Amino acid sequence: MAEHNQVWNDCLSYLSRRVNRQSFYTWLKPTVMLGVDDSTMQIGVPNRFVADWLQEHYSDLITEALRSVTERDCSFAFIVSPHCEAAQTDMFVVRQHFAATAAAKTAEPWNGNGCKMCNELSDRYHFENFVVGDSNEFAYAASIAVGKSPGKTRYNPLFIYGGVGLGKTHLAQAIGNYVIDNDKAARVLYATSEKFTTDFINSISNKSIADFSNRYRSADMLLIDDIQFFTGKESTQEQFFHTFNTLHQNGRQIVLTADRPPRDIKGLEERLLSRFSSGLVTDIQPPSLETRIAILQRKAESDNVKVSADVLSYIAGSVSTNIRDLEGCLTRLLAYASLRGKEVTVDIAQHLLRDSIPSVKETVSIEQIQRRVAESYNISPEMMQAKRKTAEVALARQIAMYLCRTLTSSSLKGIGAAFGGRDHSTVIHAHKTILEMIRKDVNLKLRIDQITNSLYV
Helix, strand or coil: CHHHHHHHHHHHHHHHCCCCHHHHHHHHCCCEEEEEECCEEEEEECCHHHHHHHHHHCHHHHHHHHHHHHCCCCEEEEEECHHHHHHHHHHHHHHHHHHHHHHHCCCCCECCCCCECCCCCCCCCCHHHCCCCCCCHHHHHHHHHHHHCCCCCCCCCEEEEECCCCCHHHHHHHHHHHHHHHCCCCCEEEEEHHHHHHHHHHHHHCCCHHHHHHHHHCCCEEEEECHHHHCCCHHHHHHHHHHHHHHHHCCCEEEEEECCCHHHCCCCCHHHHHHHCCCEEEEECCCCHHHHHHHHHHHHHHCCCCCCHHHHHHHHHHCCCCHHHHHHHHHHHHHHHHHHCCCCCHHHHHHHCCCCCCCHHHHCCHHHHHHHHHHHCCCCHHHHCCCCCCHHHHHHHHHHHHHHHHHCCCCHHHHHHHCCCCCHHHHHHHHHHHHHHHHHCHHHHHHHHHHHHHCCC
16 A cells, blocks of 8 residues: 555656646645555545546546556546545635634634644655765754754754755755644744745735735744745745845744755845855755665665665666655556566666666767756867866866766767767776765765756756
C-alpha cells in the first residue's frame, strides 16, 4: 500500500505542474489512493460531483501522469471515500472561519489541525527524514537552531538558497512543522511567493487588503518559498517589504528560500535584498554520491522495501543534481516491483529508467557545453579552442572540459580534440583541478550548477 500511495503522490506532483494552482487544489489535491483492485487503481474522491468532473476534464491527464510515473498504462476508477469527505469538511470549516474572521476582525484563523494560522505545511517534511551530508549540513544545522528558538537567534531572516530539488522546501517546512509540534499555539504560516502574490491580488479585488495584511503580519513565523518569483512585481514587493518589517521588528521569525543568493536576484528592490542578507544566508549544494545513496536507502526503508546496493548505486550515479528526480526514479522501480511482483535488478532499472534519468550523455553535446560556459564567462565560444591562456579563459575552458567529461559519453581524446586538439592528459588535469576547486569554493560550485541546470532548459 505504501508503494501505491507514493505512486499517487508522484502523480499529484506531476499533475500540479500541468494544471493551474487553483484547479489543482480544488479538484486534484483532495484525492487519495485507496488501493488496487484487479489491477485497477482506486482513487478516493470527496463526492460523486468531483468524480464526474475529474472523469470528464482530467481523465486523459491522469492517464498521462500514471504512465509517466509507472511506465505502463494503468486503469483507474474514482471511488467516493469518507476520508476525502473529512478532508473537504475541514477545508469548509476553515473557509467559514475565515469568513467569520473577516466580518468580526477579532478572532484568529485556525486550521483543521487545531493550529493557529491556515497554512500548507506538508506532513512529509520533518527534520527526522532529511538526509544530512556535506552539501547541506550547515543549512540543516541553521534550520534546527531556528526551529528550536524562532525569532531568538541571529538567523533572522534565515535565507536558504540552492538549485531545484535539493531540499530547500523540505528544510523550510521542517522548521514550521517542528515549531508546531512543540508549540500548538504557534502561528506558523507557510506560503510560496506565488500564493503570497495571489492572496495580495485577491485582496485588492475583494477590497480586503487589511485582512490580507493582518493575516501575514500576525504570524509568529512566516516561511516564504521561491522568493525570486517576486521579481518584477513592484506592488507585491511593496507589500512584502512592510510585512517583513512588521514581523522583524516584532521579533517574529522569517524563513525564505530561493534558487540563488540575494545578491544574484535581479529585479528585486535593493531595500528588500539588504534585508534578506541581514540574517543568515546559507546554501544547499547538490548531494555527493554517498549522500545520494543514503537518500535512496532512507526512502526504501521508509517504504519497507529492500533494494539491492547495486541498484541504489546505479540510480545515485546516474542522477546527480536533483533529489526530486532521484527519489522519483526509485519510486518508479518500487511501483514496478509491486505491480509486477519482480525483484528489481540493475538491468531492469536501466530499462525502466531509460526515459526518466536525465540522459545528458545523449542529449547534451560538447558544443552546447562550450557555448553555455562561454556565455557564463562572457567570452566567445571560439576561445575554448584557442591557445590563449588568460586566467579567466583558462578557468572557463577547464570548467567546460570538466562538464564534458561529467555530462557526456565522449572519450578523453574526443573531448581534447574539441578544445583545439588538446591531449587526454589535459582533460584529466582539468577535471581534477575543477573537482578540487569546487570543494573549496562555494561560489564556483554554484556557478557550475547553474550552468549545468541551464543545459536542460
